[in-house]
Structure formats: structure tokens, C-alpha cells
Amino acid sequence: MTDITNQDIIPNISVDCVIFGFHENELKVFLLNYTGTNLWALPGGFIEKNKTIEEAGADILKERIGLENIFLKQFDVFSNPERSKHAPEILELIKKIGRYDVSVFQSRFISIGLYALLDHTKVTTTLDRYSDKSKWVAIDKVKNTILDHKEIINTALKTLRLQISYTPIGYNLLPQKFTMPEMQSLYETILGKKLDRRNFQRKMNAYNILNKLDEKREGVAHKAPFLYEFNQENYKEALKNGFNNSW
Amino acid sequence: MTDITNQDIIPNISVDCVIFGFHENELKVFLLNYTGTNLWALPGGFIEKNKTIEEAGADILKERIGLENIFLKQFDVFSNPERSKHAPEILELIKKIGRYDVSVFQSRFISIGLYALLDHTKVTTTLDRYSDKSKWVAIDKVKNTILDHKEIINTALKTLRLQISYTPIGYNLLPQKFTMPEMQSLYETILGKKLDRRNFQRKMNAYNILNKLDEKREGVAHKAPFLYEFNQENYKEALKNGFNNSW
């Protein structure tokens, strides 16, 4: 018998999480390996009957990387009828393990893409019967992914880069107290380009989502930079309303 | 017997279209009345097995208002487990008509929201066994909607207002040839505020998505305004990449 059947989940809909991890100026994506194959997949899952999509996504994050209260953003829906043809070795694996009814994997799927941003060193990964390995892969080195997961990742990145111009970014990515240069390197990593140090400060400060603290980062070479923290209220406000009200 | 069963569609997922209509400086939404009730609904439907969400949305637009090639944008997914409790009078109606299996309407639904923008005078509406009336309602006068359709409409409007600051707007809304004042009143209607005539022209021209024609609108009172048309290539380009690359 199988543990989970069509009775417990909403059939034909899955959630896939593009978990971006940032650390030491590298933007990476979290992928799971299907045991016994060389195929990699985004952590995903089904939506239990009494949960919203956001809750389903939060559950996956909690299960897989042990983190709660991470900002998750729905960015697209993937509904191409051709998208859900799993490779035979995956179906074999499902059958062998027998947690899910194989029919669940064989029918057509619509997947809702969510993305999260976090510091990947904060994370403890948890594996399961399907995956005996996981890895963080640099965003431009993703390969051997199942189904359309590569496309999902690309779309997530594109969305992230667009969003960064009118939405605050960084809450789960930076330590509670951080410096302006750290913030900047986050932006540079996401955007994939260098920014002017001085103009960055001004612009970021103008957004009014940071509190400048009376402390400096200690023990670093050269001049000690000031520490900042997020201004919770203004950050949330900005998440709702965005920055660039062009009209 | 019923015409359409769970076999033909993807269960538990529906598509709801927020069709914004613009005409004579009014922004309206297209709603259908459920026959014999005072309840109104967004035109929506299920996703047939071999179609994408966008195709499902396009089918609904074609069926209901007879238009093809309308720009449809997916803007959110509505997945609250409590959202799908239909009013008893609706279930009665479904049973009476018997096109769909009632169980389809009783199970939990996730709905994908799409929005479209068009000139509502271009439209011939088509009714069916469920709806014997339809109407265009001013955006701030929507009431007696089923389920969470009011929330869906509000979210669509919010998205539209956000998008308008970094995306071109107007392709399906204005006649093929239109004047700058017409374009402006479209913007003013969507945004719900007045804009400066002269600054609007400059800014709009700077976007470089319009071709100024050598003709003027004739037969109007006062000075005849120049006609413009969309520059297809640049418009599409702008749809992809947006305007405000703030970083």
C-alpha cells in the first residue's frame, strides 16, 4: 500500500520551489537528486486538501531546509500539457519506493512556481526516500534537471531581477545586522553586474527601509562599515506597494 | 447524463478572467449573472486536458465575448481552502442544467486569475445555460459576486496599476489609430487620477512604442489631434523587458 493517495492531495497540481541561496557573493539554487539517477529536481510537492499554495510551499521549505517564516513569492504557473512526461527512471523509482500512487506522477500536471531567497549557510537539508543527495548549484551551472525545471528556474530568476527594481529584497538573505557593502554585493549578485558603491548607498537609504545603527562591523580590515538592520514596518509597506510609482 | 465530466478537464483547477473594458473614460468589468439568482461571476472555466492556462483563458474570451488574440496576463493564484463553497442556489442551478457533474463544483478549487484589457464596445457577448444576463460594471460598483470573485477583481486592478508603471498598455483597448488624448484618458481611468496633458505626451513619446501618423482625427470639435498607432515591434519588446530598469 501507498502512504499518500489522491485522497489526501489536490490532484494534478504541484508546487515547485526555486530556493535561491546567497552566500559570499554567489547566487545558488537548491536541487535534489533522485536516488539512483543523475537527475536533479526542484523541491516540490502536492497541495494538501486544507492548505493554501503558500502553506504548501512553506511546508516544503520547512521539511527540506528546516526554515520557517521565509518570504515565498508565487511567480508563474507552468501548464504546458507536454511538460509532465517524467523520465522512465523516475517512474521506476516511484514504483520501487511506493509512497505515492504512480498514477499521480503519470497524469498531467500543472505546477505553481514559488521562489524564496535565503542565506544558504543557515540551512540544514533533509533528504528522504526519493532523494539521497542535495546540492546548491550556481545559477548559471544548472543542468540535468527533470521536466521543465530548468525553465522554471530561469523564469524565477527573470522575475527576481524584475522585482528587485520595485520591491525590497534581502530580508532572509542577510544577517540581522549587516553592512551596506554586504547589501550591495547581494544586489550585484542577483543582477549579475557591478554597481557604484556611493550611489548605491544613497539610493538604498532613500528607500527608507533600513535603520542605520550606532555600531560598526568589527574585526574587519580597513575602515569599519556601519551596521544596518531592516525597518520591519517600512519593509513590509514597501513589499506591498513597491518603489517606483512612475505615473 | 452530463455533457462534460471530470474526464475531459483537469479537476480542481479553474481559470477566472477579469476582463477590463474601457470606453468613454470608464473602466468596467465584465460579469455574468447566474440565471435565476442575483449573483454575478467572472467568466471562467476549466482547463481541458490538452490546453495550457493561456489557451483556456483565450477560449473563454472567444466564447464569451467573441474576441481572439487578446493579451491575457496571469496575475495570481487563489487557493484558500475556504474559497470554493458555492452558494446553495448556484448548486441547485448546476443540478438543474446538468451540463457539469455537480461534484466538480462541490470539490475544492484552485483558481488561476487572468486579466485582459479591451474596448468593451467591440464586444458581442454570448450567454449560455447558466447565464441569461451579462453586464459591464464600473470597477468601483461591483457587488453580489460569487465566492471570492470580488477579491480576484481587486487583485487584478492592483496588479494592473502596478504593471502600468513598467509595461506598455493599450493594445486591445484603443482603436488601431488613436490620439494622444485618448491614450491619456486610458491611463487616467486605470490609475484613477488626472495627469498633465503636456508631460504625458512627452513621456509617452519617450517610450518609443508609438508611431506618429501624418493624419489627424477629423470631425471633432476644436483643434484636430494627430493620430498614432502602436509600433508593433517596440511594443512587444517593451512588454518583455519593461520600462523602468531602476538598477
Place this chain on the structure above:
DNA sequence: ACAAAAGTGTTATGTCTACACCCATGG
């Protein structure tokens, strides 16, 4: 000829970019 609407121009203000300069710190 005049009111109303459209087109063009100007000026003040604000924002962005690209720097120059100064400050603090570890080696």
C-alpha cells in the same frame, strides 16, 4: 471672434551618474 482643445516651449526642481576627496584601519 471666441471658447475649447491640441501642440510646443521654458523654467524650476529633483534624481542619477560619475567622479574627487577625506577618513579609518590592519598590516
Place this chain on the structure above:
DNA sequence: CCATGGGTGTAGACATAACACTTTTGT
């Protein structure tokens, strides 16, 4: 004491907002 990175200031380019003036047309 100097190389390196951080903080502040500023001039020029560019964009935006507010408003004056001219042009066109139906009545």
C-alpha cells in the same frame, strides 16, 4: 605610513513637474 575599503560631497546630465504661449477648429 600606506594600501585598501568606507563615508561624504558635488558638478553635469537627465528626467519630471508646473505652467505660458501659440495653433487650430466648430460654433
